[in-house]
Amino acid sequence: MRRAVITGIGFISSIGNDRASVLASLRELRHGFEQVTWLDNPRVAVKVLGTVKGFQVASTEWRDWRWPEGYSFGSEILRSLAPHGLYALCACEQAVADAGLRAADLANVDTGLFTASAGSPFLLHHHLKTLDVARGERGNPMGVVSSISGTLNFNLATHFHIQGAVCGFVSACASSSHALGYALDEIRLGRQKRILVVGAEEPHAETVLPFAAMRALSINPDPGSASRPFDRRRDGFVGTGGAAALLVEEESEALARGATIYAELAGWGQAADGHSVAMSHPEGRGLIEAMKRALKDASVESSEVDYINAHATSTPVGDKSEAFALRSVFGAVPRQPRVSSTKALTGHGLSMAGALETALCALSMKEGIIPGCAHLQEPDPACEGLDLPRATLAEPTRVMLNNSSGFGGSNVCLVLKAAAASRT
Amino acid sequence: MSTQSNACTNPATSGPSVDKLRRLPPSATEDFLSFKGKGDEEALTRLIIAVLTDHSPDKAKAVTQWGPELRLIEDIGFDSLAIAETVFFFEDLFQISISNEEIMQVRTLGELRAFVKTKVTALAS
Numbered sequence: 001m002r003r004a005v006i007t008g009i010g011f012i013s014s015i016g017n018d019r020a021s022v023l024a025s026l027r028e029l030r031h032g033f034e035q036v037t038w039l040d041n042p043r044v045a046v047k048v049l050g051t052v053k054g055f056q057v058a059s060t061e062w063r064d065w066r067w068p069e070g071y072s073f074g075s076e077i078l079r080s081l082a083p084h085g086l087y088a089l090c091a092c093e094q095a096v097a098d099a100g101l102r103a104a105d106l107a108n109v110d111t112g113l114f115t116a117s118a119g120s121p122f123l124l125h126h127h128l129k130t131l132d133v134a135r136g137e138r139g140n141p142m143g144v145v146s147s148i149s150g151t152l153n154f155n156l157a158t159h160f161h162i163q164g165a166v167c168g169f170v171s172a173c174a175s176s177s178h179a180l181g182y183a184l185d186e187i188r189l190g191r192q193k194r195i196l197v198v199g200a201e202e203p204h205a206e207t208v209l210p211f212a213a214m215r216a217l218s219i220n221p222d223p224g225s226a227s228r229p230f231d232r233r234r235d236g237f238v239g240t241g242g243a244a245a246l247l248v249e250e251e252s253e254a255l256a257r258g259a260t261i262y263a264e265l266a267g268w269g270q271a272a273d274g275h276s277v278a279m280s281h282p283e284g285r286g287l288i289e290a291m292k293r294a295l296k297d298a299s300v301e302s303s304e305v306d307y308i309n310a311h312a313t314s315t316p317v318g319d320k321s322e323a324f325a326l327r328s329v330f331g332a333v334p335r336q337p338r339v340s341s342t343k344a345l346t347g348h349g350l351s352m353a354g355a356l357e358t359a360l361c362a363l364s365m366k367e368g369i370i371p372g373c374a375h376l377q378e379p380d381p382a383c384e385g386l387d388l389p390r391a392t393l394a395e396p397t398r399v400m401l402n403n404s405s406g407f408g409g410s411n412v413c414l415v416l417k418a419a420a421a422s423r424t
Numbered sequence: 425m426s427t428q429s430n431a432c433t434n435p436a437t438s439g440p441s442v443d444k445l446r447r448l449p450p451s452a453t454e455d456f457l458s459f460k461g462k463g464d465e466e467a468l469t470r471l472i473i474a475v476l477t478d479h480s481p482d483k484a485k486a487v488t489q490w491g492p493e494l495r496l497i498e499d500i501g502f503d504s505l506a507i508a509e510t511v512f513f514f515e516d517l518f519q520i521s522i523s524n525e526e527i528m529q530v531r532t533l534g535e536l537r538a539f540v541k542t543k544v545t546a547l548a549s
Contacts, residue, residue: 141508187430
């Protein structure tokens with residue numbers, strides 16, 4: 001069977017806009033949170049956000065935007081982008097360069113693009129308001145392609161002239177994990193030689209605050225403890241935006257061109273809870289099945305897993321459900337896998353989460369570290385038996401899992417294997 | 425900065441239309457007001473060049489000087505999306521509505537200028 005490997009990664013995130021700074025944040029457990037005021041209204045109870053530094057994208061007008069040095073974008077691409085599209089473009093450029101490829105190498109039918117984002121509620125709101133004020137008579141011609149869900153694949157495929165499989169994935173917080181799973185399938189089936197997978201979201205009020213209405217966001221005003229997955233006192237997630245991009249390639253292609261391999265994307269599994277539109281199944285039913293399927297798909301025993309990047313967003317219900325699921329699958333294993341949720345550092349990137357965390361896993365695997373559980377002081381009793389390291393460990397790993405769960409109970413588990421381990 | 429504070433306090437030079445011009449060179453606002461107030465055609469010409477320059481998707485071909493015969497697509501690198509954006513800009517600026525049939529009639533800079541002038545004059549009368 002054809003294998004897929006990760007050869008390039010790129011980050012625009014609350015904990016860094018390049019691999020080196022992200023790695024330093026993981027090593028030192030340095031979070032990316034700041035206090036913010038939403039919509040100029042200090043009465044909003046939510047106070048903390050995983051902010052994206054170095055960009056100015058508060059305006060609906062791209063001509064006002066600013067981005068970090070080192071990137072050069074023309075109006076032909078900017079005019080149809082949302083703020084998270086700009087992040088995605090930067091992350092993709094990093095991933096392509098990291099893979100040792102040039103943008104021109106993507107302009108063919110052997111390259112695909114799978115994306116995930118919620119679209120841009122920020123721009124959509126603006127464009128619909130324009131339409132409303134003009135009573136349907138006028139609207140910005142870029143309104144649709146810049147703001148609806150799918151804006152990432154429209155724009156990035158055009159920009160990179162990608163001619164293979166191009167589509168977007170919509171399963172809320174499991175979206176970009178789905179994108180990676182199906183990218184693996186496309187490569188296994190021999191349909192594509194490489195797929196650029198990117199997840200991105202906006203840290204704007206229009207994307208994040210609707211979750212406050214669901215009572216899903218932390219109202220803890222302390223950036224140093226608002227996001228504390230698995231902690232007894234957790235009270236909700238902290239939002240974030242940014243972009244994460246991964247270049248997934250068929251292994252023989254990567255080896256033939258001498259690419260550096262972060263990890264093999266060795267398998268995946270998905271299963272749904274069949275339970276609630278918004279809440280996880282109390283005992284993690286779908287996630288258990290997703291993990292079992294992923295292990296089977298990757299031909300990995302539960303005892304071989306070294307580290308699990310948990311979905312755990314720091315919500316009371318979700319973390320508990322995942323803890324049950326982890327105990328169910330790994331409870332009988334003599335050497336417990338290490339478990340942490342890097343959302344303690346980054347915040348919860350919604351559709352971007354799966355791609356971001358898989359990229360963090362790939363980076364950690366290559367660098368021989370296991371990210372620790374930042375901000376965890378008193379583990380929830382539901383976590384009893386789980387190995388939750390408080391600090392980042394310098395430990396080599398051969399097998400990692402990355403869990404993601406989305407609304408409607410969609411669960412995805414991805415398996416990474418160390419590059420050397422994949423060929424033994 | 426004084427221009428900006430004047431724009432905020434003088435009703436004649438503020439409002440949503442003028443706000444659209446704030447990302448163009450300051451002369452564009454003067455040209456807009458001059459054309460709208462006095463029908464100054466030279467001002468309209470300068471305004472159109474400024475707007476086309478701003479909306480050009482191909483900066484290498486961007487218009488640098490007026491040529492009524494210059495074609496939007498073939499000569500100055502516009503694509504259909506850039507034309508749609510430019511039309512939307514003028515619609516919003518002058519609070520007019522431009523139909524698809526009308527857009528199809530406009531191929532050159534000269535036709536664009538004549539069209540905007542006719543449309544705005546019709547609105548005022």
